[in-house]
Amino acid sequence: MEQIPILRIGRCLLVTIQVDMHDRLAMALQDDLTEKIVATRARGVLIDISALEVVDSFIGRTLNNIAAMARVLDAQTVVVGMRPAVAITLVELGLSLSGVKTALDVDKGMALISRLIDGSVASADARREG
Amino acid sequence: MRVEKDELVPCRTADDIVRVRKEVRARTVALGFTLVDQTKLVTAASEIARNTVEHGGGGIVRLQVVNDGVRNGLRLVFEDRGPGIRDIALAMSDRYSTGTGLGLGLSGAKRLSQDFSIDSKPGEGTTVVLGRWK
Numbered sequence: 184m185e186q187i188p189i190l191r192i193g194r195c196l197l198v199t200i201q202v203d204m205h206d207r208l209a210m211a212l213q214d215d216l217t218e219k220i221v222a223t224r225a226r227g228v229l230i231d232i233s234a235l236e237v238v239d240s241f242i243g244r245t246l247n248n249i250a251a252m253a254r255v256l257d258a259q260t261v262v263v264g265m266r267p268a269v270a271i272t273l274v275e276l277g278l279s280l281s282g283v284k285t286a287l288d289v290d291k292g293m294a295l296i297s298r299l300i301d302g303s304v305a306s307a308d309a310r311r312e313g
Numbered sequence: 314m315r316v317e318k319d320e321l322v323p324c325r326t327a328d329d330i331v332r333v334r335k336e337v338r339a340r341t342v343a344l345g346f347t348l349v350d351q352t353k354l355v356t357a358a359s360e361i362a363r364n365t366v367e368h369g370g371g372g373i374v375r376l377q378v379v380n381d382g383v384r385n386g387l388r389l390v391f392e393d394r395g396p397g398i399r400d401i402a403l404a405m406s407d408r409y410s411t412g413t414g415l416g417l418g419l420s421g422a423k424r425l426s427q428d429f430s431i432d433s434k435p436g437e438g439t440t441v442v443l444g445r446w447k
């Protein structure tokens with residue numbers, strides 16, 4: 184069965200979506216990511232959607248679900264590379280990716296995830312000390 | 314309004330939804346739509362195709378290149394013979410869903426299209442028409 188590859192880079196999982204996903208593939212990605220976060224104890228998930236020409240309500244909802252699921256597993260999700268035409272369309276569709284942080288590209292996304300992870304580590308330390 | 318081209322694509326499975334997106338994209342490109350207009354119509358088509366598959370029990374979509382004497386446009390006619398919709402106004406409202414969705418499909422597709430119409434009778438089926446002009 185076709186599958187979207189998930190790469191591990193340090194504390195992060197990197198997903199590059201390269202095909203127009205049908206609904207089952209999007210759901211499989213959500214399940215695979217859940218397993219991988221647990222198995223690798225990843226603290227961040229970076230999803231590159233720069234190749235996606237369409238994000239409809241199903242794919243948008245899947246991205247929101249992934250972020251919510253990752254949060255429960257103490258991982259931060261950042262979506263990068265959304266095309267401007269896709270962003271404009273999502274607003275008019277009425278879908279907000281409110282649960283998802285976004286960045287311009289993979290480099291900026293990685294930097295953001297590092298800050299988010301270190302930030303949560305720092306505040307946990309502060310709680311222990313304080 | 315003249316229909317210059319009329320093609321039929323099945324709309325029965327999750328894979329058909331992907332195919333509908335692809336076919337609509339190709340035609341909007343051929344008609345010279347801007348990238349934003351292409352993306353809006355493809356996204357609207359994806360929403361209605363999913364409704365046809367999930368709520369309507371499957372159906373077809375007609376892809377029609379139309380001309381009103383001044384402009385070319387693309388008209389998409391989705392038809393199914395499923396359960397139909399009892400209260401169209403209610404179904405059209407944002408956030409209303411009888412399933413697990415967000416209830417954005419119909420209202421969002423309307424916002425993303427220049428022409429929109431829906432016709433449905435309980436027990437007979439549903440027809441949704443989307444249109445955008447160049």
Ligand SMILES: Nc1ncnc2c1ncn2[C@@H]1O[C@H](COP(=O)(O)OP(=O)(O)OP(=O)(O)O)[C@@H](O)[C@H]1O
Nearest residue numbers: 364368369404410411412414415416417418419439
């Ligand atoms: N082709 C159809 N046949 C029967 N009922 C339909 C059809 N299309 C839409 N509906 C009804 O209208 C409701 C609203 O549709 P809409 O697409 O807005 O939301 P949804 O499909 O439930 O969720 P979403 O599209 O956000 O995932 C549906 O829940 C369903 O009850």
Ligand SMILES: [Mg+2]
Nearest residue numbers: 364414418419
């Ligand atoms: Mg829908």
